[in-house]
Every structure is written in C-alpha cells, then in structure tokens.
Amino acid sequence: MKNYHTHTFRCNHAEGDAIDYGQAALDKGITVVGMTDHTALPDDRWLGMRMSISELPDYVQAIELAQAKYPDLTILKGMECEWSKDYHQFYENVLLGEYNFDYLILGCHFFPYNGSFLSSHSGIYNPKRLKAYTDFLIKSMESGLFAFVAHPDLFGLTYLTWDENTISASQDILSAARELHLPLEINGYGLMKKIIDTPEGTRPAYPWLPFWELARDYEVTVIVNSDAHAPRYLDLGLQEGLKIVERLDLKLADLDYLQRR
Numbered sequence: 001m002k003n004y005h006t007h008t009f010r011c012n013h014a015e016g017d018a019i020d021y022g023q024a025a026l027d028k029g030i031t032v033v034g035m036t037d038h039t040a041l042p043d044d045r046w047l048g049m050r051m052s053i054s055e056l057p058d059y060v061q062a063i064e065l066a067q068a069k070y071p072d073l074t075i076l077k078g079m080e081c082e083w084s085k086d087y088h089q090f091y092e093n094v095l096l097g098e099y100n101f102d103y104l105i106l107g108c109h110f111f112p113y114n115g116s117f118l119s120s121h122s123g124i125y126n127p128k129r130l131k132a133y134t135d136f137l138i139k140s141m142e143s144g145l146f147a148f149v150a151h152p153d154l155f156g157l158t159y160l161t162w163d164e165n166t167i168s169a170s171q172d173i174l175s176a177a178r179e180l181h182l183p184l185e186i187n188g189y190g191l192m193k194k195i196i197d198t199p200e201g202t203r204p205a206y207p208w209l210p211f212w213e214l215a216r217d218y219e220v221t222v223i224v225n226s227d228a229h230a231p232r233y234l235d236l237g238l239q240e241g242l243k244i245v246e247r248l249d250l251k252l253a254d255l256d257y258l259q260r261r
C-alpha cells in the first residue's frame with residue numbers, strides 16, 4: 001500500500017516525524033510514504049496550523065534523514081499547500097525549485113470571501129460560501145503546481161445537506177479535475193475520524209459519498225490517502241477508502257511517476 005499524504009509534529013496538530021513514519025511504514029507494510037506537512041509560508045501566515053518558514057530546512061533534513069535510514073522504502077518530499085497568487089512563486093521557485101520537492105498537494109483550507117479569507121473547515125455553510133470555496137478551489141487547481149487535490153469535498157464538514165448547490169459545486173470541481181487531469185483524494189482521516197451528525201443522519205464529513213457517486217460520470221482519477229496525523233495512523237482508512245473506489249468503480253490514479261523524479 002502507498003500513502004501520499006502525511007503530517008509531522010511541525011504543524012502543531014500532529015505527532016511524529018519522517019523517521020517515525022518510516023518505522024510505521026515497515027510495521028504496516030506500506031511501501032511509499034509521501035511526507036506532506038502543512039506548508040511553511042514566506043510571511044508565516046496562518047501559523048497556528050503549520051511550521052514557520054524558519055523550520056523549513058529542518059523539515060527537509062528530517063525527510064532526507066528518514067530516506068537514508070530506510071533505503072528500501074520510498075519516502076517522498078512533499079508539502080500540502082494552500083494556493084494563492086501571493087505564494088505561487090514561493091511554491092514554484094523555493095519548494096519545487098531550490099528545495100527540489102518531489103511534489104506538492106493542494107489543500108484548500110482557506111478561501112477568499114468578501115475581502116478576507118475564511119476557513120474551509122468552519123466557514124462553508126451557505127450556498128454563497130460554497131460557491132466561493134468552489135471557485136477558489138478550481139482556480140487553485142488551475143495553477144498547475146499540484147500532484148492531486150486533497151479532500152476536494154471538505155465542504156461536507158459544515159454544508160450539511162446534499163442539495164442542488166452541492167451538486168453544482170461538485171460538478172464544477174469534477175469537470176475541472178477531468179480537464180486538468182488532476183487526481184482527487186478520498187481522505188482516510190475524514191472517513192474514519194470526522195463523523196458528524198446532520199439532519200440527514202450520521203456520516204463522514206468527507207469523503208461525502210454523493211460527491212464520489214457523481215464522480216463516476218466524469219473521467220477523473222482518484223487517490224486514497226490516510227492524511228496521517230500520527231505514525232500509528234499511517235494506514236488510516238486506506239482499506240476502507242479503496243473499498244469505496246471498488247464499489248463505485250472509480251479509476252485509481254497512478255502516482256508512480258513521482259518516484260522517478
């Protein structure tokens with residue numbers, strides 16, 4: 001099994017470092033571990049959930065140390081990034097360029113709304129906000145910087161009812177993913193750990209099943225990741241996510257090319 005979405009202690013809400021994930025991968029029979037902590041930002045914005053810019057060299061070094069210690073594993077150097085035109089150059093020139101990251105993933109945790117940024121975790125609870133999230137997510141996808149989109153259906157956390165607005169948002173996201181050939185992630189952390197009560201009953205906040213049922217009508221590829229926030233959760237939801245892929249007959253993305261960079 002492979003997992004391309006993993007966090008370290010540096011984001012302030014996860015445990016462990018790359019070397020601990022290497023050991024967990026051996027224990028759990030995982031062959032590819034992509035490290036994708038929440039990115040540092042050049043202006044240290046949204047610092048509560050990410051490493052500071054001064055910690056970036058240490059993060060890179062920690063991954064290289066794990067690569068040296070576990071030569072039989074594929075440990076990849078990645079980051080989970082919020083896109084914005086303000087940070088595009090940083091991602092391209094510093095992370096992918098200077099530091100030679102293997103890949104970046106798009107995590108749209110904030111979106112612009114009425115002149116400021118709102119949290120995608122708590123702020124998407126009406127149609128206007130859902131539209132704003134969707135438009136910004138698609139714009140971020142179009143940047144061309146990312147290997148896949150983490151939890152595209154994150155809106156399921158606070159938008160509780162499946163309706164014509166969620167259908168329209170999902171159609172827009174799925175069309176964009178198809179056109180851009182950008183894989184979409186079924187998120188194991190959400191599947192196993194973010195179970196919420198809604199007027200329609202209890203469900204994982206994300207992956208939100210109707211989104212993935214709709215995905216069958218689009219030629220998109222999908223990837224299942226644990227979004228591990230601790231080494232013991234490195235395989236969280238992977239089997240369960242793959243069952244959804246199988247049941248809905250979705251097409252798995254092939255990310256092996258990242259290992260040959």
Ligand SMILES: [Zn+2]
Nearest residue numbers: 080107150151
């Ligand atoms: Zn995320």
Ligand SMILES: [Zn+2]
Nearest residue numbers: 005007080227
């Ligand atoms: Zn994540």
